Amino acid sequence: MLRKILKWTGGIIGVLIAGVLIFYFTMHIKVNNKKDKIYNVDVRMFDIPTDSATVAAGAHIYATRGCADCHGAELEGQIFIDEGPIGTLYGTNLTSGKGGRPADYSDRDWILALRHGIRKNGKSLMVMPSYEYYKMSDQDLGALIAYCKSVTPVDHVTAEPRLGPLGTVLAGIDKLPLIPAEKIDHAYKPGAVIPKGPTVEYGKYLSMSCTGCHQPNLKGGDSPIPGGTYVRDITTAGNVGKWSEKDFIAVLRTGQTPEGRAMKNEDMPWKMTNQYSDEELTALYRYLKTL
Ligand code: HEC
Ligand code: HEC
CATH class of the missing domain: 1.10.760 (Cytochrome Bc1 Complex; Chain D, domain 2)
Structure with a gap:
């Protein structure tokens, strides 16, 4: 009886190991193909100033x-x-x-x-x-x-x-x-330059730096870094909806939220947002308030 059980479990483990190996090699091939893919794109050139x-x-x-x-x-x-x-x-x-x-x-x-x-x-x-x-x-x-x-x-x-x-x-x-x-949309061409200012439009333009973590709709989701802290919703459906402009600016300068949470810079890079100008943070706030 025991021998039979051992034989069976051995068989099952064997099948599992084979399954894992096949899965791993499939992933390996898939990822290597992506890494080795050659992209032929049209690079639109423009002058790089030096002043x-x-x-x-x-x-x-x-x-x-x-x-x-x-x-x-x-x-x-x-x-x-x-x-x-x-x-x-x-x-x-x-x-x-x-x-x-x-x-x-x-x-x-x-x-x-x-x-x-x-x-x-x-x-x-x-x-x-x-x-x-x-x-x-x-x-x-x-x-x-x-x-x-x-x-x-x-x-x-x-x-x-x-x-x-x-x-x-x-x-x-x-x-x-x-x-x-x-x-990336390799054919993308930027439209007219959005004038700097504390406006919804400029806030939308700046918010592209937030989308990698907060997702294109800014509603948050799982961290892009495996195992990282959950990325919060920064539309009005989240805490931002309850904050004043002053609260928002303070959060992005210090990582401390009005709710009393101290965010780690490794999770939410507030040492980066700390360097935004007041005008830029106001623009971001005004844009987020429209979402
Ligand atoms: C999340 C991390 C991360 C951020 C943020 C980031 N980079 Fe990178 N960057 C990398 C890594 C990793 C590589 C190397 C990738 C490789 O060799 O495959 C790289 C490569 C590059 C390269 C290409 C160098 C080469 O060998 O051709 C340039 C240029 C560059 N980064 C500029 C920037 C600039 C400017 C910014 C900000 C606007 C930026 N990066 C933001 C991680 C980052
Ligand atoms: C590297 C990833 C990353 C980037 C880039 C990033 N965030 Fe975050 N953000 C997070 C994470 C993760 C949290 C949640 C941290 C926590 O819960 O402690 C967060 C939290 C926040 C919060 C607090 C929300 C709440 O409910 O308390 C605000 C506001 C915020 N981010 C705004 C921004 C803005 C605006 C930008 C772009 C200028 C930005 N973030 C860019 C990862 C990021």
């Missing part, structure tokens, strides 16, 4: 769009994911120092990365959230690139990106936004 006012505007954009969280305050590159089974991924060194962008990194390569999520060799970048940036105006994108090109070179060689088995499975089941290029 100091534009560079300063670009520094503000760099600080307020989350770039520093992954690429470092000096653009020197920093570890972004370092979890054995998920993988190892650095935000690249964006300076022209050792380990940074090569001497032949052109304006086209900058636009290709930021508007299309694609690297020089035509393949998608990994995890770089270009889908949050590709709708920036030429003016803002040009300023951002102008700033990035102007910074002091830092020598910092980082490890090549590596995706672990868990990272592969999570990407395979769409729980890790690995391939930005597949989330």
Whole structure:
């Protein structure tokens, strides 16, 4: 009897292991095909200015769009994911120092990365959230690139990106936004520049930096980072609906909510929103109040 049971359980475990292996290899092939896909896109070029006012505007954009969280305050590159089974991924060194962008990194390569999520060799970048940036105006994108090109070179060689088995499975089941290029409308052309000001329209434009975590409808959902804190609804259906403009600005500057919660910067990047101007936060508030 016991032998029979053991034989049966052995069989079942065997079938399970085979199932897991088949699942894993299917994911592996699926994800590798996506990683190796070559994108042929039309890169619409425009001039990148070099004047100091534009560079300063670009520094503000760099600080307020989350770039520093992954690429470092000096653009020197920093570890972004370092979890054995998920993988190892650095935000690249964006300076022209050792380990940074090569001497032949052109304006086209900058636009290709930021508007299309694609690297020089035509393949998608990994995890770089270009889908949050590709709708920036030429003016803002040009300023951002102008700033990035102007910074002091830092020598910092980082490890090549590596995706672990868990990272592969999570990407395979769409729980890790690995391939930005597949989330972008490559034919998108920005419309007329939206004038800066405390307006609903400008708030809507700025809110694209919130959509990667809060979802395109800003109603929140599961964290884009596997296992991360649940992302809250920031339309009027959530707490924002009850807050005054002053409350909202205080939350985005300090991470402390009127309800008495202290949000961690790693969950909700308030050290980034802290650097928005009052005008920008007012614009965001006014836009969210329409949702
Ligand atoms: C969530 C983390 C994250 C954020 C936020 C982020 N990046 Fe990245 N970025 C990455 C990673 C990771 C890579 C490297 C991807 C790879 O090599 O596959 C990358 C790559 C790049 C590249 C391409 C470099 C190359 O080798 O071609 C550029 C340019 C870049 N980022 C600029 C920016 C700028 C500017 C911002 C802000 C507007 C930004 N990134 C925001 C994670 C991020
Ligand atoms: C990297 C992901 C990420 C980005 C980018 C992000 N958020 Fe959040 N946000 C979160 C998470 C996660 C929470 C919930 C944190 C918690 O519950 O402690 C949150 C909470 C909030 C809250 C508090 C809501 C409440 O009910 O208490 C507000 C307001 C908010 N975010 C606004 C914004 C705005 C505006 C932007 C864009 C400028 C933005 N967030 C960008 C992840 C993000």
